[in-house]
Amino acid sequence: MxxxxxxxxxxxxxxxxxGSGIAQVAAAAGHEVHLVDAAEGAAARAREKLANTLTRLVEKGRLSAEESDGILRRIVIGPAADGDLRALPPVGLVIEAVVEELGVKHEIFGTLAAHQDESTVLATNTSSLDVGAIAADLRAPERVIGLHFFNPPPLMKLVEVVRTTQSAPAVLEDASELMRRWGKTPVTCTSTPGFIVNRVARPFYGEAQRMLEAGVADAATLDLALREHGGFRMGPFELTDLIGQDVNLAVGTSVWLQTDRDPRYEPVDVQRELVEAGRLGRKTGHGYFRYADSGQTVDVTPDAARARELVGGPIETDPVARTIAMLVNEGVDLVRRGEASAEDVDTAMTLGTNYPKGPHAWLAELGAATVVEQLRALDAAFPGGRYRVSPALEDRV
Ligand SMILES: NC(=O)c1ccc[n+]([C@@H]2O[C@H](COP(=O)([O-])OP(=O)(O)OC[C@H]3O[C@@H](n4cnc5c(N)ncnc54)[C@H](O)[C@@H]3O)[C@@H](O)[C@H]2O)c1
Structure with a gap:
């Protein structure tokens, strides 16, 4: 089929x-979905939690009672629900969303490959592991791909469809088509560290963190500059407080290590220190900012005049231009290396992160000569390779 x-x-x-969000999306699209979790009773509890969420949506009139019943009926808590993958019936697609550990994922894929038909597509939702390593030594590795959903899966439109060197083109095409049927916007990329979004977004955090460390402005003022003058929905400090400083640092560190410690991705001390101090952001009530129980920030007073003064000034202290130049450099370099298309990079960055534009749209607006000049000035001010200009930009001037 x-x-x-x-x-x-x-x-x-x-x-x-x-996993529970992905199951909801698949069931809403009409599929029977077998939900599995190794923690006893966890799959059944996830289904109950979803039932409560759907009841609220029905009460608010956002979903019909029939749709809600259909979704729940199609989510099956069967003999495999508590983790025995050998008890799964034959399925057409498996999406794995367990802990982010290569050993655990590899073992799960081994069991699935041995017990499911060779035509069953095996997908991982990993954020940071190499999909090729998860597929290593499996029977029929051509049906292994990444399907990287964003959180929360029912609301976020973007799905990165990740190919290994062995993934079959037909499997990738079918998976992209399936994601469209599920109401998602698929983009495709190689299993490059961070895929598209978590790779290209690194400088959004990294440039602001470096400006904070250099004392250019405080966190609230840098956030304000990027929101008010850059068109970003949230600034990097409030956003990482929301994501969790530990989670954001782990993603950044993973990309840095997987790129042989490329200075473009080197984590900064200020964030490491926050994590070591347990200041993880909203979830601990304190990150870059302090939070009241209501989730509101406490005592945050950005300096609007300082933000205005920085924007349009020298590139070293302009939070907006410096960030955008680096996002452009990162985006064009991904395309140059053949990891994704320019169109998919822009789609991924606008849908996955809510940026006002994609790197190629910014490039078209600014012109390669301007961006190259900005990066060269940054490289002169901060030597060491972080600001090296992508050959893809050099070629355009
Ligand atoms: N949270 C995010 O924002 C996000 C976004 C995109 C991708 N991801 C990726 O999705 C995956 C899951 O993340 P999460 O945030 O849902 O984690 P989570 O901790 O909420 O859920 C993981 C679940 O996997 C179960 N589990 C662990 N080992 C298992 C095994 N051997 N067999 C079956 N179940 C097992 C756990 O009991 C747990 O319920 C990770 O690979 C993560 O990198 C997370």
Whole structure:
């Protein structure tokens, strides 16, 4: 049966934040979904939690009672629900969303590959592991891909469809088509560290953190500059407080280590120190900012005049131009290396991060000569390779 057929049965392994959301999306698209989690009773609890969420949506009139019933009916808590993958019936697609550990994922894929048909597509929702390493030594590795959803899966439109060197083109095409059927916008990329979004977004955090460390302005003022003058919905400090400083640092560190410690991705001390001090952001009530129980920030007074003064000034202290130049450099370099298309990079960055524009749209607006000049000035001010200009930009001037 074609993967895109609603009759195709799906299994979701891992019923945590991501797995339960992905199961909801698949069931809403008409698939029978077998939910599995190694923690006893976790899959059944995830289904109950979803039932409560759907009841609230029905009460608010955002979903019909029939739709809600259909979604719940299609989520199956079967013999495999508590983690015995050998008890899964034959399915057309498995999406794995368990803990971010290569050993655990590799073992799950080994069991699935041995017990499911060779045509069953095996997908991982990993954020930071190499999909090729998860697929290593498996029977029929051509049906292994990444399907990287964003949090929360029912609301976020973007899905990165990740290919390994062995993934079959037909599997990737079918998976992209399936994601469209699920109401998502798929983009495709290689299994490069961070894929598209978590790679290209690094300088959004890294440039502001470096300006904070250099004393250019405080966190609230840098956030304000990027919001008010850059068009970003949130500034990097409030956003990382929301994501969790530990989570954001782990992603950044993972990309840095997987790129042989490329200075473009080197984490900064200020964030390491926050994590060591347990200042993880909103979830601990204190990160860059302090939070009241209501979730509101306490005592945050950005300096609007300082933000205005910085924007349009020298590139070293202009939070907006410096960040955008680096986002452009990162985006064009990903395309130059053949990891994704320019169109997919821009789609991924606008849908996955809510940036006002994608790197190529900014490049078209600013012109390569301007961006190259800005990066060269940064490289002269801060030597060491972080600000090296991508050959893809050099070629355009
Ligand atoms: N949270 C996010 O924002 C986000 C976004 C995109 C991708 N991801 C990725 O999705 C995956 C899951 O993340 P999450 O935030 O949902 O984690 P989570 O901790 O909420 O859920 C993970 C679940 O996996 C279960 N589990 C652990 N080992 C298992 C095994 N061997 N078999 C079956 N179930 C097992 C756990 O009991 C838990 O319920 C990770 O790979 C993560 O990198 C997370």
């Amino acid at each position: 074609p993967l895109t057929d609603a009759q195709t049965t799906v299994a979701v392994v891992g019923a945590g934040a991501m």
